[in-house]
Amino acid sequence: MKLYQTYLSPFPTRVRLSLYAKGIEFEVIEPPGIHDDTPKGSYFDVNPIGRVPALELDDGRILPESEVICEYLEDAFPDPPLLPKDPWARAQVRLLSRISDIYIVMAMLPLFNVVATPPKSWDQAKISSQLDEIGEALSFLEAYIGKEGYAVGRSLTHADGALLPILQLVDEWLPIFRGPNLWTGRPKTEAYWRTIGNDPICARLIDETRTALQKSMGRG
Ligand SMILES: N[C@@H](CCC(=O)N[C@@H](CS)C(=O)NCC(=O)O)C(=O)O
Structure with missing residues (x-):
C-alpha cells in the first residue's frame, strides 16, 4: 500500500496507528503543497480533495479521509481489532x-x-x-x-x-x-x-x- 501523508499533519497519524498495529506494510509518499503554497499538481489525480491522508491499495484504488480509511482498514484487516466489541x-x-x-x-x-x-x-x-x-x-x-x-x-x-x-x-x-x-x-x-x-x-x-x-x- 501507499500512504500519501506528511508527518506534521495530525490526520495521517491515526491511519499510521492502524497500519502499524495491524502489521500492514506501506510506502510513505509526501505530496507537495500540504503545508505551503507549492502547487499540488498531480496530487489532485490521487486525491481530488487535495488533502492528506490518502491510502492507495495494492490494486490501485485510492481512499481519502482519515476516519474512513481507518474504518476500511478495520473491516478489511480485523486483527488485531482497534474497535471494541461492545x-x-x-x-x-x-x-x-x-x-x-x-x-x-x-x-x-x-x-x-x-x-x-x-x-x-x-x-x-x-x-x-x-x-x-x-x-x-x-x-x-x-x-x-x-x-x-x-x-x-x-x-x-x-x-x-x-x-x-x-x-x-x-x-x-x-x-x-x-x-x-x-x-x-x-x-x-x-x-x-x-x-x-x-x-x-x-x-x-x-x-x-x-x-x-x-x-x-x-x-x-
Ligand atoms: N477530514 C480530513 C482532514 C485532512 C486535512 O485537513 N489535512 C490537511 C493537513 S493537516 C491538508 O491536507 N491540508 C492541505 C490543504 O488544505 O491544502 C481527514 O480526516 O483526512
Missing part, C-alpha cells in the same frame, strides 16, 4: 474522535494560519480567544476520556490515533503562544497524554510527530 465502547471511540475533529481541531485551525505570519503581526486578542475555545473543547474531552491508560478501555483503539497528535500539539506546540496552561483543570486528559507513550505504537507515533514538529518550528 456497542457502547465502540460509540465512545467514535465520540472521542468526533470531539477531536469537530471541536478541538476546529478551534486550532485559526492558529495554524497565525503561525504562517510573522510574530510581530500576531493578533493577541484573536490568539487568546482561540486558546479559550481550545480549552473549552478540551473540557468536552475531559468529560469522556478513559482513565485506564487508553482513550477508551485498556487497549489501543482508533480514538488513540485521533487524540494523540492533537494532544501533542497542545503540549508541544501551543506554548509558543504563551497562553494559559491548558492541562489545568483537565487532569484525566493530562494523565492520558502523560502515560499513553507507554504503549510502543503510540511512542513511535509521538516520536514521528515530534521530529516533524521540531523541524517545522525551526528546531530540527
